[in-house]
Amino acid sequence: MQLRLSWCAATLLVATAMQAEDYVSVQVLQYNENDNRVSVTAPSIMINKDFGTDYTLNASFVADAVSGASPTYYDASSGASAYARNKNVNVSDIKYDNITFSEKRIAGGALFTSRFANRDELRVGANGSSEDDFDSGSGSLEYMHWLDSSKNSAITLGGSYQYNEITARCVDRVGCDASSGASEVKTSTAINVQLGVSHNINPQSYVDIAAFYIADDGYLTDSYLNVVRNNDGITADVVGEKRPDTRSAYGGILKYVNAITDRTTLHLSYRYYWDDWSIRSHTVDSDLYYELGSDWTFKLGLRNYRQSAADFYNSSDNFFSNELYASSDYRLSDFSAWTYKSNVDYKVTKEFSMNLSANYYDQTTGLKATYFMTGFRYNF
């Protein structure tokens, strides 16, 4: 909840037929931000098992250990808690700095695929996650229909429903002392609908195109973050941020994959996103794979992301007064980001392979992060 760093279980690109095989995969993520901000260690496991040719079960589990600090405004004079909120605080006592925290989280998911006589697929999924201040459960349903007898084109329609319970710091209660640790339980839901088409262009390339709609409803505020209101130059109020209780988001994604040579494969994708918080974003992603011999595969990737700010965002401590919605969360600001990606995969035997991935994330907000992933996969 606090850092929005936990787990999203199995995601599948629409209508991209996957190789049927049994395997167990283990990965460990080590994620570190600059300025001693967030640090995450997250081991995970995934098991994929076919039952004949008609059924496949995919299950995954992850445990996160998150520690570090995230930035927000607070009343430094209170001393008791860096999250402290108060009215009529001396402006000189208002600080914007990293607030330390630590939390643990576990999450798991399962996806069951059933294939019919015409090889259409029905996918049913369930996921759950639990942490100190956030519990979540979701279910999904997806149907893939082949559009031609040679199975080169497919259409996929899917939907999911997610229910969240948030143990929120007492943001909304008047006079509530947030530094005392008081909290209240809030809820939110998310509905996600996606329609996609996949098409094999030729024996070396395919294209995916999809449109999606996401409706969030309920408590969407981050109860750990503060804003400054009514700054008259002498005193100001340090209060919890507040976001709208609904959010409707729309988007489209186009992906193109081409085996340029026998050993080189290029992945390109573009996503456009917009929502009724006035956030617009463009994401361009590219990955280049090169197979060296039969055992080594190298990947280099580059991703660019840019977004506009939410209409209730401002980073200043001298901007908000009595606006209904207000946030100084840098993630809602106008920024861009680059990701530089690399991975090497080594096939030790026909059944067993290992990988090591090193990546660098650079946001114009000042956030920079390195993350490494390593693990193995065993086909059985």
Added chain:
Amino acid sequence: MKTLSYIVLLLFFIGCAKEVKPWEKETLAKSTMEDAGGNALSKQYEEHIYFSKEASKGGGGVAGGGCGCN
């Protein structure tokens, strides 16, 4: 206009397409043609990092979820 450009691009690809026979799908079935080179866990990690640090989401399909992250 931008959306139209992408649709035209897609139609171009499809228009240039020929029927791929089953025996011609060896390359399409390679792991390097799959998302994240077939490493679903690393893809999930990356998607989640982006979800945690950026305001946008969606496009990766509906299967999954369970994020305690909103």
